[in-house]
Structure formats: structure tokens, C-alpha cells
Amino acid sequence: MVSKPDNQMQAAFVEQVSEEKLLDCMRCGFCLPACPTYIQSGYNEIHSPRGRIAIMKGIRDGIVEWDSSTEEAIDLCLGCRACEPACPAGVEYGHLLEQTRAAVQSAKSTSLKEQVSRKVAFDHLFKNQSTMVGATKLVRAYQASGLQKNVRKIGFMELFPPMLKEMEKAMPVVPKQTKRKPLVRVNKPTMNIAFFSGCLMDTMFRKTNDHTIQLLEMLGCNIVIPEAQVCCGALHGHSGELEKAKWNARRNIDAFDLSEIDFIVNNAGGCGAFLAEYGHLLAEDKEYAERAKVYDGKIIDVSSLLVKLGISEKLKAVSHLRNDLITYQDSCHLRNVNRVVNEPREILSSIPSARYIELPSAGLCCGSAGIYNLLNQEMSLRILDDKMRDVQQTNASIVITTNPGCLLQMRAGIHRAGMSDVVRAEHIVDYLIEVLI
Known part of the structure; x- marks a missing residue:
């Protein structure tokens, strides 16, 4: 990819990347052992959080050139x-990364192929649920x-790269789209709950959504599913399309009647994190800023909600x-x-018919990261192979x-490691229904 002249890239960074947030980094290095790419790259500083922040600041200040090496470090x-949890200074690295990718996207030259791919993905597939339904x-x-x-x-499939082959094997059987019961x-x-059904979750993983509703109803909740909701916008935001992410956020805020519900529950960690940061995303939007903060306060992950509803006691009775x-x-x-760490473990440890064992390095990324596993297959597979050794x-x-x-x-990793006969991967909601029913 050929960039526009450096002065244009620098100007984009000055306009879009917060200098104040960049200066929060003290270069202490507490982030290093928490970073999977730093570890996998052989402890290469350029692939660490503080290294990337130094690149961001250098480009913003005009003392670092935007070239193939700096682009690779960000990508x-x-x-x-x-x-972020490892940082004693509270550096908002995730927000800096989103700002950086948005700046890069606005300043670099893109091929016709990339332009078309982005338009299809962000203007249609992850914007209009009917398009997602058609694709699935x-x-x-x-x-x-x-x-x-x-x-x-x-x-x-042997003609395709290894990661695509494994993903094809791991792809769930897509259910027929039928009207929900x-x-x-x-x-x-016990509570009035709005369900954020998501785009991919309500098509390819429709069974998991149905099981989520079933679990919450078993625990006495009234549930509403707003029809006007759209994709959370996470893929847009993480890919440098922040303005399009904001469009999705406004649509979702409009779709939910916050005065009538206790929580907005979701069952996808990536979606839940982005939903919970609408207040940050729309902080400069005079019409939506305050509503976004209220919306954020209603977001809850399904495991946290299940703990609040007493799922552990119900499981102990099995x-x-x-x-x-x-x-x-x-x-x-x-x-x-979202800092949800203990709740899933509490639930799983409450099942009398199962024995829970902690996965080594469970807090390190599995290498999926949205569509990272398709864009950066080599690094993703190295991370995944290490993860499978931990599972073994x-x-x-x-x-x-x-x-x-x-x-x-994880399913792709299980196939890749030849463990399909002895190990399977399940969403927590699907497993709980399996245990309870």
C-alpha cells in the first residue's frame, strides 16, 4: 500500500490522534508481558503497546516516517x-488505536479492491441486518x-491459506432463519431486560441467542428485542471507520427505550465492550452524548446478569x-x-457435574480479534498454536x-491440532442449556 506524502499522514494524526492521551504513557513497560504480539515477535519493542504509542507520537510530531514498517506495527x-489493565497510568490504548487507524484510513491511498471490500462490509453487510441475513x-x-x-x-480448500481452511472446518451449521418463538x-x-441480539449472533449463531433468551426466561426475566437495532459498530470502529461506527451507535441508542428496562444484555464480549463505550464514541455529539452515557450504564454481559439472577444456585441443584x-x-x-473476569468462572465452578480447571494464559488473546485472523494469518496462527498447547x-x-x-x-485451533475427537468448544450459554435441560 502506497501512502500519501508524510505531511498528509502527519496532518491526519494531528487532527485525529489525541496528544493528551499519547502523553499519558510513561514508557514503564508494565504492558510488555501482557502483549501477545510483543511476545510472539521475540520481544520486539515495535510490536509492544509502548512501542506503538511511540510510533503514533512520532508520526504526529513529524519525526517518524509512515512506511511499511510502521504500518506493519499498527496492523x-x-x-x-x-x-490496559496492566497499565499503572491508565493509558487509553484502545482509543488511541482506534484514532490511529481512523487517521491512517483517511490519509493513505487505497486500492480499488480495498475500497470495494470496505464499502460492501461497512456500508452494507454490517450496517443492514437484512444483508447479513442474506449472506448467511x-x-x-x-x-x-x-x-x-x-x-x-x-x-x-487446500488451495486456500491455512487459517481459512481451519475456519471453514470450524464454521457452525447455520440454522434456517425462522420466526422467533x-x-x-x-x-x-425479576428484571425487565432488553436483548442486544447482534448481527452475526442473530444469524450464524442464532441458536446461542435463542438459548440466551431461554435462560433468562427460566430465571424470571421479561425480555424485549428491539427490531430497529443494528450491528454494534465494533468492526467499523476497529477498522478505522469511526464515523460509520457512530452512525450505528446512534441507531442503537434510538432503538432502545431505556426508561422501561433494567439492563441491555449481550452475549458477545466484543460487542459488549463496544456498546459500553458509546459514551466515549459520541462524547462530542451534542444530541447523543448524554443519552450515550445512560445507554452505557445499562449494558451488561450475559454472564454478569446470570450471576445477578442466581444461576449458580440453579446449577448446584442439577x-x-x-x-x-x-x-x-x-x-x-x-x-x-468490561473487566468481567470472575463471573464466567463462578458460573462454571458451580456446576456439580463438571470439574473446572483454569486454562494457562486464559487472559491472553486467542488470535481471533475480529477479522485479524483473516488479515494477519501468520501471527494469528502462532498465537492460536500456543493456545492449543495450553488447552492440551x-x-x-x-x-x-x-x-x-x-x-x-478455538474450534479452528482444535481442528488444526487434531484434537476434534477429544475436545470441543462451546459458548457458555449453549453449555449451560446443555447442563440444565
């Missing part, structure tokens, strides 16, 4: 934000028609034996942004996750 960042119908047709079996049989109405509910050995891989954004060390038969990207990545 190779997972955006997992594990550096094509995936379902590929699976149900027998084409998938034939493609695998003739070895056609009527929601249960409770006279004296009498049938399963004898599962389970472990848990954190969703980076659920852990590092536990001897667990089930790996639990709380995010669709993590789930696909």
Missing part, C-alpha cells in the same frame, strides 16, 4: 487491550446443498452426572474493557468461550 496489533442464507445453502461436502472431498411474559418479573472437565478462554474485550495441558474436554469470534477461533 499487527490485535487490539485485545490486555495492556448463502452460507446455509453451501452447507445444506452438499456443496460443502464436495468441496472438501475434492480437496478444493413468542417471548414469555411474566407478571412479576442432579444428573456428566463428569465434564471444562476450561475457559477469556474474551479479550470482556476481560480487558489442561486435559479438558470442553473449552468454554463468551464471544463468537473466540468460539470460531
Whole structure:
């Protein structure tokens, strides 16, 4: 990719990247052991959070050139934000990364192919839910028609890069899009909950959404699912399309009647983190800034809500034996942004028919990171292979996750490691329904 002249890139950084936030970094190095790319690159400083911040500031100040090496350093960042809990100065690295990618996107020259790909993805697929439904119908047709079996049989997938091959194997069976069952109405509910159904979750992972509703209804909640909601905007925001992310945020704020609900629940860690930062995203929007803060205050992850509703006591009453050995891989954004760490572990440890074992380095990214595993396959696979060695060390038969990207990545890793006969990966909600029903 050929950049426009440096003065244009510098101008974009001056306009869009906060100097105040950059100066918060004290270069102490506490972030280094928390950063997967720093570790995987052989402790290369340019691939650490403080190294990337130095690059951002250098470009903004006009003393560092934007070239292939600096572009690689920014592109190779997972955006997992594990550096933030480790930082004693409270550096808002995730916001700096979003600002940087937005600045780069506005200043660099892009090929026609990239322009078309971005337009399809961000102006259609992750903006209009009907487009997402149509796309997943094509995936379902590929699976149900027998084409998938034939493609695998003739070895056609061998023509694709390793990560794409593993992702194709790990892809869930896409359910037929049917009308959702009527929601249960409770006279004296424990809580009134709005459900953020998401774009990918409500199409490719529709079963998990249905199970989420089923669990919450079992625990006495009244649920509403606003029809006007759209994609959370996380993929837009993480890919340098901040203005388009703001459009999605405004649509979602308008879609929910916040006065009638206790919480807005979601079951995807990446979505939940972005939803909970609408206040930051729209801080300069006079019409939406205050509403966004109220919206943020209503966001809750499904595992946190289940703990509030007493799921642990319900699980302890389960009498049938399963004898599962389970472990848990954190969703980076659920852990590092929403700071939800203990709740999933508390739930899983409450199941009498299962034994929970902690996964070594569970807090380190699995290498999925949205579409990172497709754009930076080599680094993603190195991280994933290390993760699979950790899974093998536990001897667990089930790996639990709380995010669709993590789930696909872990399933791909299980296939890649040849462990499909002894290990499977499940979303926490699907596993809980399996235990309770």
C-alpha cells in the first residue's frame, strides 16, 4: 500500500490522534508481558503497546516516517487491550488505536479492491441486518446443498491459506432463519431486560441467542428485542471507520427505550465492550452524548446478569452426572474493557457435574480479534498454536468461550491440532442449556 506524502499522514494524526492521551504513557513497560504480539515477535519493542504509542507520537510530531514498517506495527496489533489493565497510568490504548487507524484510513491511498471490500462490509453487510441475513442464507445453502461436502472431498480448500481452511472446518451449521418463538411474559418479573441480539449472533449463531433468551426466561426475566437495532459498530470502529461506527451507535441508542428496562444484555464480549463505550464514541455529539452515557450504564454481559439472577444456585441443584472437565478462554474485550473476569468462572465452578480447571494464559488473546485472523494469518496462527498447547495441558474436554469470534477461533485451533475427537468448544450459554435441560 502506497501512502500519501508524510505531511498528509502527519496532518491526519494531528487532527485525529489525541496528544493528551499519547502523553499519558510513561514508557514503564508494565504492558510488555501482557502483549501477545510483543511476545510472539521475540520481544520486539515495535510490536509492544509502548512501542506503538511511540510510533503514533512520532508520526504526529513529524519525526517518524509512515512506511511499511510502521504500518506493519499498527496492523499487527490485535487490539485485545490486555495492556490496559496492566497499565499503572491508565493509558487509553484502545482509543488511541482506534484514532490511529481512523487517521491512517483517511490519509493513505487505497486500492480499488480495498475500497470495494470496505464499502460492501461497512456500508452494507454490517450496517443492514437484512444483508447479513442474506449472506448467511448463502452460507446455509453451501452447507445444506452438499456443496460443502464436495468441496472438501475434492480437496478444493487446500488451495486456500491455512487459517481459512481451519475456519471453514470450524464454521457452525447455520440454522434456517425462522420466526422467533413468542417471548414469555411474566407478571412479576425479576428484571425487565432488553436483548442486544447482534448481527452475526442473530444469524450464524442464532441458536446461542435463542438459548440466551431461554435462560433468562427460566430465571424470571421479561425480555424485549428491539427490531430497529443494528450491528454494534465494533468492526467499523476497529477498522478505522469511526464515523460509520457512530452512525450505528446512534441507531442503537434510538432503538432502545431505556426508561422501561433494567439492563441491555449481550452475549458477545466484543460487542459488549463496544456498546459500553458509546459514551466515549459520541462524547462530542451534542444530541447523543448524554443519552450515550445512560445507554452505557445499562449494558451488561450475559454472564454478569446470570450471576445477578442466581444461576449458580440453579446449577448446584442439577442432579444428573456428566463428569465434564471444562476450561475457559477469556474474551479479550470482556476481560480487558468490561473487566468481567470472575463471573464466567463462578458460573462454571458451580456446576456439580463438571470439574473446572483454569486454562494457562486464559487472559491472553486467542488470535481471533475480529477479522485479524483473516488479515494477519501468520501471527494469528502462532498465537492460536500456543493456545492449543495450553488447552492440551489442561486435559479438558470442553473449552468454554463468551464471544463468537473466540468460539470460531478455538474450534479452528482444535481442528488444526487434531484434537476434534477429544475436545470441543462451546459458548457458555449453549453449555449451560446443555447442563440444565
